[in-house]
Amino acid sequence: MKRIVILISGRGSNMQAIVQAAKIEQWPAEIVAVISNRNDAAGLEYASSMGIPTSVVVSKNFPTREAFDAVLQATIDSYSPDLVVLAGFMRILSASFVQHYTNRIMNIHPSLLPSFVGMATHKQALDAGVKLHGITVHFVTPELDHGPIIDQVAVKVLATDTEESLAQRLLIQEHIAYPRAVRWFIEGKLKIEGNRVDVDTD
Numbered sequence: 681m682k683r684i685v686i687l688i689s690g691r692g693s694n695m696q697a698i699v700q701a702a703k704i705e706q707w708p709a710e711i712v713a714v715i716s717n718r719n720d721a722a723g724l725e726y727a728s729s730m731g732i733p734t735s736v737v738v739s740k741n742f743p744t745r746e747a748f749d750a751v752l753q754a755t756i757d758s759y760s761p762d763l764v765v766l767a768g769f770m771r772i773l774s775a776s777f778v779q780h781y782t783n784r785i786m787n788i789h790p791s792l793l794p795s796f797v798g799m800a801t802h803k804q805a806l807d808a809g810v811k812l813h814g815i816t817v818h819f820v821t822p823e824l825d826h827g828p829i830i831d832q833v834a835v836k837v838l839a840t841d842t843e844e845s846l847a848q849r850l851l852i853q854e855h856i857a858y859p860r861a862v863r864w865f866i867e868g869k870l871k872i873e874g875n876r877v878d879v880d881t882d
């Protein structure tokens with residue numbers, strides 16, 4: 681059984697989608713912990729209700745990013761994960777933290793990277809007037825919202841779209857793409873070569 685730790689900061693709907701897929705599809709994997717950097721992350725309650733151990737490392741209690749990351753890393757490592765999944769984890773991570781999990785930490789970002797890194801991606805897309813927007817699942821590297829891309833899904837931007845309507849439509853795609861990508865990892869189907877990820881889906 682592969683061991684997965686999921687990090688959240690809020691609602692945790694992607695985490696829920698992964699937990700559900702693992703259960704329904706009977707992955708050879710276990711979600712061994714859900715860890716949040718905020719006490720009030722709504723997703724913690726769901727994880728507990730599913731019998732998944734939870735931990736909170738309150739980021740705002742730490743004087744520096746490095747101090748927080750060190751405790752977060754120790755907390756994650758106490759669960760001996762094969763994979764760390766960032767699911768709406770709203771913290772920039774230090775290079776040494778990311779390097780500790782090289783090729784075994786992934787993230788979902790609500791844009792078609794490399795466009796629109798950082799926050800407010802739907803506003804960025806609307807301001808840029810793009811006709812396609814989307815989501816990206818990628819391995820995490822020290823550079824924010826970069827790293828080998830595992831999967832992307834595009835959606836058409838409609839003339840009537842707002843940040844909220846785009847977010848809603850993209851979230852549906854996130855809940856399909858993220859569990860699928862995690863499953864590919866668990867099944868050993870992802871081969872990373874430089875910046876490219878080959879998915880062996882046969």
Ligand code: GAR
Pocket residue numbers: 688689690691692693694695767768769770788789790798851854
């Ligand atoms: C998701 O839309 C995810 O793509 C985004 O936050 C949301 C979290 O929702 N992540 C980022 O913006 C990371 N930079 P969730 O807590 O319901 O999964």
